[in-house]
Amino acid sequence: MKKEITLGILVGLFTTAAGLFLYLQYGSRYGFEETIQLVKEGDMFGKILTLAALPNLGVFFIYLKKKQEYRARGVLLAMFLLALCTFVMKLR
Secondary structure, three states, X not given: OHHHHXXXXXXXXXXXXXXXXXXXXXXXXXXXXXXHHXXXXXXXXXXHHHHHOOHHHHHHHHHHHOOXXXXXXXXXXXXXXXHHHXXXXXXX
């Protein structure tokens, strides 16, 4: 059970990292490094992180459809962790 939840958390974090990379690489008209600089200057990392977490919803529902509830819980926990990080960034 713990192994399945941990795997779900790791998949959720990896999916977010992949979503972040894809958004920064292909969602901007600037280069990758330039986009990162603009995100830092504009203090928009929380907003970008929220957009990058959207693919987790697809993973979550795939796990539910396959009857892998504990992995889906792990993905949900990863999403809560990301939401908490975004909230902390917003307070700064």
